[in-house]
Amino acid sequence: MPKFRLNRRYVISALLKQREDTLVVNGLGGTCWDIASLGDNDFNFYVWGGMGNACMIGLGLALSQPKKKVIVITGDGEMLMGIGSLATIALKQPKNLSIVVFDNELYGETGSQKTHTAYSTNLSKIAIGSGIINSSIITTKADLLLLCSKIHQIKNLSFSVIKINQEQEEIVLPIREGAYIKSRFRKALLGEKILLE
Amino acid sequence: MDKASNNKKYNWPYNIYEVFKDNKIKQIAYVPDAGHKDLIDYCENDKNIKMISLTSEEEGVGLLAGAWLGGEKGALLMQSSGVGNCINSIASITRACDFPLLMLVTMRGEWNEFNPWQVPMGKATAKVLEALNVNVTRCEKIDDVSETINAMLGLAYKTNSINAVLLSQKLIGAKDF
Numbered sequence: 256m257p258k259f260r261l262n263r264r265y266v267i268s269a270l271l272k273q274r275e276d277t278l279v280v281n282g283l284g285g286t287c288w289d290i291a292s293l294g295d296n297d298f299n300f301y302v303w304g305g306m307g308n309a310c311m312i313g314l315g316l317a318l319s320q321p322k323k324k325v326i327v328i329t330g331d332g333e334m335l336m337g338i339g340s341l342a343t344i345a346l347k348q349p350k351n352l353s354i355v356v357f358d359n360e361l362y363g364e365t366g367s368q369k370t371h372t373a374y375s376t377n378l379s380k381i382a383i384g385s386g387i388i389n390s391s392i393i394t395t396k397a398d399l400l401l402l403c404s405k406i407h408q409i410k411n412l413s414f415s416v417i418k419i420n421q422e423q424e425e426i427v428l429p430i431r432e433g434a435y436i437k438s439r440f441r442k443a444l445l446g447e448k449i450l451l452e
Numbered sequence: 453m454d455k456a457s458n459n460k461k462y463n464w465p466y467n468i469y470e471v472f473k474d475n476k477i478k479q480i481a482y483v484p485d486a487g488h489k490d491l492i493d494y495c496e497n498d499k500n501i502k503m504i505s506l507t508s509e510e511e512g513v514g515l516l517a518g519a520w521l522g523g524e525k526g527a528l529l530m531q532s533s534g535v536g537n538c539i540n541s542i543a544s545i546t547r548a549c550d551f552p553l554l555m556l557v558t559m560r561g562e563w564n565e566f567n568p569w570q571v572p573m574g575k576a577t578a579k580v581l582e583a584l585n586v587n588v589t590r591c592e593k594i595d596d597v598s599e600t601i602n603a604m605l606g607l608a609y610k611t612n613s614i615n616a617v618l619l620s621q622k623l624i625g626a627k628d629f
Contacts, residue, residue, distance in 0.1 A: 275594045280494045280518070300521060302545075303548070304544030304545060304548055305514065305540065305541045305544040305545035305548075306512075306540075306544075307510070307516030307541075308510065308511070308513065308517075308541050308545060309514070310514075311512075311513075311515045311518065312514045312517050312521070313516035313518060314504070314514075314515055314543070315514065315515040315516055315517060315518025315520075315521070315522065315524075315526070316518035316519070316521050316522045317518075317522075318479060318480070318502055318504075318518075318519065318522070318524070319478065319518070319521075319522025319523055319524035320523070322507075322521040335513070337510075337514075339506075339507030339508055339511065340507070340511050340514075341502065342507050343505065343506055343507055343515075344525075345512055346505060347504065362527075393605065400530030407558075408594060421573035433545075433548040433549030433550065434549055434550040434612075436549065437521065437549045437550065437551065440521055441520075441521060441523070442522070444521070444522065445522075445523045449523065449597070
């Protein structure tokens with residue numbers, strides 16, 4: 256019996272089912288393929304590089320668009336590389352930002368080496384210690400569905416670690432040309448005229 | 453702002469603040485440096501500018517990419533040692549997606565530096581940035597600051613380029629304890 260039962264593709268589907276115009280930023284690697292597995296969307300900013308910076312892209316976006324919900328969905332390895340960003344985000348407390356970490360305790364893209372969360376590191380406690388009070392670890396379907404019912408609301412900065420199982424899923428690659436992903440996102444969010452500025 | 457208005461011509465940090473206002477800069481990401489102190493103070497006193505204090509300069513590269521996705525311009529303030537901290541993100545996010553970026557870098561390790569540990573990164577700063585095809589311009593004179601930053605800011609946001617203005621230690625004054 257696996258240590259954690261939640262499947263990442265089930266989780267991503269539940270999280271984004273009711274997304275409407277929610278803006279989604281992923282961390283590089285598995286969470287990118289997870290989001291792509293749901294189909295393409297102009298409000299996805301697919302991050303393919305710059306490991307450790309997904310949450311900060313989300314912060315800049317959330318600060319510039321306070322009326323839009325921004326969700327960053329990243330993995331435990333990516334989050335660990337940018338762990339200081341939790342302290343930075345806590346200083347700003349953007350109400351419209353939620354961070355979700357898919358934690359399988361592995362570096363999935365590089366041969367399944369264990370990350371720090373397989374040992375002593377508790378990302379949720381780091382978030383709380385950084386000043387993100389609304390922080391939790393989710394291991395059950397019931398808790399996941401409770402999160403899904405609230406995550407698209409603009410209420411409070413939140414940080415959720417979802418313990419997912421270590422099953423390998425099909426790799427679904429989204430578009431990868433960075434300039435195109437950027438311009439398409441900006442056009443969808445800000446309107447066609449933005450491309451003329 | 454009395455201090456600023458009294459000697460406006462020679463108050464280059466205030467001149468930079470004015471350039472920020474003229475260009476509708478909304479997000480200032482920074483790791484503090486003594487050379488940026490007055491500029492940070494001016495921006496902090498402006499409720500229309502969001503100040504984002506970073507734990508590491510690299511965070512500012514991601515932040516300003518996100519800001520631009522959402523339609524806001526910004527600038528990243530750091531000391532020369534901070535350039536080393538953000539290289540991969542500049543390459544793998546800003547360059548990979550053709551994001552605009554303006555970096556204002558106060559120099560250490562050159563004019564009258566007293567700390568030998570500052571010298572290697574100071575000497576490497578421009579070369580490291582140029583290796584990523586960043587446009588690098590140095591400011592040595594007070595009279596050049598405002599015009600240079602205005603030009604580099606315009607260049608960044610009109611051409612999706614990455615521009616660094618190095619504010620020389622001669623301009624900001626060498627640190628001495």
